[in-house]
Structure formats: structure tokens, C-alpha cells
Amino acid sequence: MLHHCDLCHIDLDRITVRRGGQVLLQDVSMHIHCGQLTVLIGQNGAGKTTLIRALLGQIPHTGIIRHVDSRGLDIPHLRTGYVPQVLQFDREMPLTVQDYLAAAVSRRPVWAGVSKQTKEKVSRMLRDVDAAGLENRLLGRCSGGELQRVLLALALEPAPDLLVLDEPVSGIDRNGLRMFLETLTDLRTTRHMAILLVSHDLRFVREYADHVVLLEKSVLTQGTPGEVFSSPEFSAVFGTGDEEEDD
């Protein structure tokens, strides 16, 4: 099914995840290309988050994940950046966006204050994702869209080979979502990064994705948005109205 590719890519070969005698994912094979936005779609419980967790090495799986260059040679290390769907944290915590990012990128404990150098770095990280000015906002006071950008800034530092994003089902308006996807589209070209996005908004998938993978425990079909959206598998999962959304 998979053909030779000209770009560097992440090669998932027959990824299977079992838990308690149940098969959560069965023989998932796909390529995630550098410089492309690959979008994972499927209904709730299709195994999208499970696949992400396997990719991040957080749950045991069988099958092989390789990071391969354009000549098909292995690149030994795969650095992933991860943007979770939601952060379940105590929103009353006295923790600013700057504290949180500084805790991730500097060694100095943030209770002892944030150095000037780190402050500059954090500001740069936020500017890169169009979130300048959020430094002193409490993390718990950020809107869904702002939080997503903060998490993106975090996932991009240090620069990953593969950026994995689990898109929130709710909490972000369509306008915010469009702006976020524009940012991702820019990143994919300027940084030549492989991006895997779990999306629930099929209309935007059609507009922004380079490659779409329809998952239902295993890969039902994959290809360009046009190919996938007109496939019988897609109709079987989402019905014939292809503008329908699964939220």
C-alpha cells in the first residue's frame, strides 16, 4: 500500500496496541511526511489518541516507528513535540504563562524568579506562534485558543522533527481555529516539519490538510483530502453528507 517517498518522513509500520485482551489499534501503517500537514480523522473511540500515545512512546505497542531520510536511511533520533487536547489543571494556580514556559526551557527554578535571558526566550517563543503579550497572563485565565498557542510554543521548543497535535473538540471558535491552522501551515513550510493533527472539524481538514488518514482501529483509507472524502469508507463512517462534523 505504501510507496516510495521523496521526502524525509516518519514511517509507522503495523502499529498494534492491545490493552486487557482488547485490540485498540490493529496494524496501523502510514507515513507522516516532513513539510506536510497530515490529519488523522475518525469517530470517537476510533483510536486516534491511542495512536498518538503510541507515537509518543507512552503506551506499549508492537510494530515499528522509524524516522527515515529522503534516501530511506534511518535517522536515529525522533524528537516529538506534543500539543494535548486539553490541559486538566488547577486554574486557580498562581502560575503565569511565562512561569510555565520558563519551567520547561530553563534550569533555574521558577520560584526563584525568571532570568532576563529566559524572559526574552519565552517572549520569542510566544511571538513565533502569534501569541505575543501573554507572558504575564495566568495560565488559568487563558482562553482555549490562547492556551493552544501557548502549548504550541512549548511543543516547538526544542524544535521537533514531528509535531503532534490533538485538537480540542470544543472551547475554540472557528475563527480561532482557522488562525491556528494558518500558523501550522506556515510552520510546515518554513520549518519543514512533519505535522500530525487529530482533527474534528472536517471542513477545515478539506481546506488545510495535505494528507488525510481515516482511522477506525486500523487505517480505513488514506490519501489527499479529495480522495478520502469521496471514498466509500468515508461515507460509511461519516455518512454521505461530507460536511458533517463528528462533535
Place this chain on the structure above:
Amino acid sequence: MEGIYSIMEAILPQDAFRFDFMKNALLAVLLLTPMLGLLGTMAVNHQMAFFSDALGHSALTGIGLGIVLGLRNDLLAMLVFGVVWAVMICLIKQSGSASADTIISVFSSTSVAAGLLILARGGQFAKYSSLLIGDILAVSPQDLLYLLLALAVTLSLWIVLYNALLMTSVDPMLARSRGIATRAIECGFVVLVALAVMLSIRWVGVMLINALLILPAAAGRNLAKNSRQHAAWSVGIAMVSGIAGLILSYYLDTSAGATIVLAAALFYAASLAVRGIRK
């Protein structure tokens, strides 16, 4: 010690500090409160107030076991038992077998019962009742050395662990994706709290130790606008409550531990009011 005492006499004109036991108590307060104030910030943010309460109770079992095993040094018995207990709670909590509340409650009540069973054999409990309320006036220079050591260890670990712990308390899965060993970090923190609690318990008491850990941090949380302010307020409130409580207890002839905790409670009430006004 004499050098420190004479400096204290020079800067502390209060009648109360004529006595060495008051000087020792003040030094103990100055070592204990910043340690508990710092650790408290994370206990509060990590929603572990109930956990540290259970740890305090387990000191009773620690001493009890020390007696059964014939150990001379009950501090050592408490420390070892506290650490083992903390790691057990941590592992069970991480296995996700039941809700954390229930697990902690089971541990807490079991350890109180086991401790009382041993300590109250043949109506002997009166001998140990000071454990419940603590006696900071009985601190010896050697105890102060232990406390100084504990503060130094806490501070150094707090420098190394804090950022990873902060990432973990916001989102463990995200923290793990960044290469943080979240489980080890969490257990490390729990052990650190256990050590601090066990070292402080003879001076502050089983019934009050948790208040001293939680109240300043909870008050600081109401006032702070970032992590640095949280630590600063928490340590500041803990130290001021400690000093004020100790001095007041001397003149009012009340229990030092209880007076200190009440002072901290006043700060908490004030912080709530400030928070209400800001909103």
C-alpha cells in the same frame, strides 16, 4: 551556639528571649517555617493537603514501631517509616486502583490506629501526648543542627526538582512527552514532604503540622500573581506567623504550636479578604 545567642540578645530586646530555650525555639521556627512554606506551595498546587495530613498521622506509627523494634532513636524510626509510607501511598496512587482520597484516608486511619495501639499499651499514652501538640520549647542545639540540615537538603532538592514538578502538576502526559520522569518526580516530592514533616513533628505536633504546611501556602496562593510571589508570600507568612506566634505564646502562656497556627490562620483569613476585594 554562644556566639549566636549573644547576637540574638543584641537584636532581640524582648524579655522573652532572655532564656536559652526561647532562643532555641526561635531558631527552630526560623529553620522550620521557610522549609514548610516552600514545600507547602506545591502541596497546595498539587492538591495534596489531605496527603500531608495523613503523613503527619503516620508519625505515630513510626514511633510505635520504633518502640516495638527496640530502637533508641525514635526520630530515625519516624523518618524511615514516613518515607516507606510515602512511597507506598505514591505507588498505589499512581497505579490508579481507587480514588486518591480513599487511599489516603485508608492509610491515614490505619496508621493512627496502629500507632495508638502500640503507644497506648497499658495506659502509657500520656508519655507520648506531647507528640500530638508538639513542644518547640524543648528544641536542643543538636536538634537545630538536624533542622538546618533538613532546610539545606530541602532547598537543594527544591532547586533541582521544582520545574519538573511544576510541569508534572500542570499536565503529566505533556510533561512525560518532554522527557520528564513524572512518576519518579512525584514520589521524590512526596518523600521530601515526608522527611520535612517527620523532622518537624516533635516540635509542631501531629495535630498541627499539616496546618503549618498548608495555611501559609494557601494564603500565599490567594495573594500571588506568579510562582515567585507564591513562594515569597508563603515563606514570608510562615516565618512571620512562626515568630509572632512564638512571642505571643510566651506572653499569653499558650501552646506555641497552636498560637503559631492560629497566627497563620489569621493571615489566611486576611488573604481571602484581599482576594475578595481584588475581584
